[in-house]
Amino acid sequence: MLTYSGCHHPPPVRDAPALEVSGLSTTYEGSRVSALENVNLKVRPGERIALVGANGAGKSSLLKVVANLLPRTRGTVRIFGHPCGTCHHRVSFLPQRSELDWRFPVDVERLVLAGRYVHMGWLRPPSETDRKLVQEKIALLQLDHLRGRQIGQLSGGQQQRAILARTLVQEAELLLLDEPLNAVDARTRKIITDVLDHLKDQGKTVVMATHDIGRLDSDFDQAVFMQDGKQVPPPPDQTPAKHTS
């Protein structure tokens, strides 16, 4: 297979954390203000981590550095023991909805299929297995009746479910989810919450940015609180044992 990164997909390093972030700092190009400052995080395989904070706290920046979208100015990021950017197939990223061009002429099925591209690489068309997985995830997110619809003709909640289906169809071990429950209708919230619960049963590692602190204890193994690009202690009303700062 001709991989997009040009190197073979390495196996995970034995007993390595799913994600290990040490002394991480970053700055957006053209800005003097640090988007992240000395962030440290260790996530074991199968754990679910919430990144909690207000807008601009650094949650999305942290996810983007791990996804290799934003360069580091200091520190290290290792995914299953490998430097980030060397195991693309093991990391799946759910962006915020505003980051896609929804007017582009692709339908839901084609959008979801893009989640399999990392396994296909250059020049290879989708296999039967790829197509079967796409249908499975479309059904899981209850988008069957919309599979042929152009993505711009979906509601906000349906769009969110479509890009989540793309994230899931990659079958990655580490999922980076940037506010999947933000500004969605009640039905979509229920569907997505059920799907996220199911991920735990499958042993997937999840790092999720969220504003919602109501269900931290029930839905996550760890919560990382952030403010102005730094990790901060949890608020007094949160259970300290489960939180890292």
Place this chain on the structure above:
Amino acid sequence: MSWLWDPFLDYPFMRMAFLAVFFVGVTCATLGVYVVLRRMAFIGDALAHTVLPGIVIAYFYGWNLFWGALVAGLITALGIGWLSRRQELREDTAIGVLFTGMFALGILMISTVRSFRDFQGILFGNVLGITPANLILLAIVAVLVLGTILLLFKEMELVSYDPNFAEVIGLNTETLRYVLMILLAFTVVSGIQAVGVVLTSALLITPAAAASLLTDRLPVMMLISSLFAILGGIIGLYTSYYFPVSSGAAIVLACTVIFGFAYTFRTLRRKQPNQ
């Protein structure tokens, strides 16, 4: 009905011109869909104008003008990519500076030549005077551009609507952008053969814009865009055969009329209930 066949049966240059508009139409219209969807219309127009100095230099040295245009086009494509990557200037500003400067240089060089007529074909197109050697070059460009679009279809598509996700799975979006710019340079040089420097961007944009009004499937859009460009080319050829008008302008105007029909059709379809 003999008026339909006579031009092609009687004159070999009309058959050559038909083949030329076919190759140029398909190439420009297919890549044009990406140009329209990625909002690169200004780059397409700029590339068409910046090849002028290359053409004039080729003319001075007696080379094939096609190669002069291609070299200038490739240099500009890579130059625009490099300038916008450095982010010291906004991309449209960088293009504006390069585009007008190169075009002015081309005009300045032309003004040193006694006969402006030698460059009329390049500025305004001369598809009726296409040579067999240039027709072969147009066919090669068509195969190269369409082959690359086909081979990189899924990657080009993804990078166009979600470049961040493309980066996450390891695709180098910057490299793909350069590939697109290089294909654009080849396509523009091909378009110049048919409609000239001044009107080439119309062949890139108008058929694709018309197709984008009628479908929301990318491959279908490319197909409709190509059909519109070929249709516009044929109508333009007939018009310039039966009336004493410029073939390049006639082709572009025919494409504009097709766009008008597509726009009207879409507007009427939207007004219908249950649509």
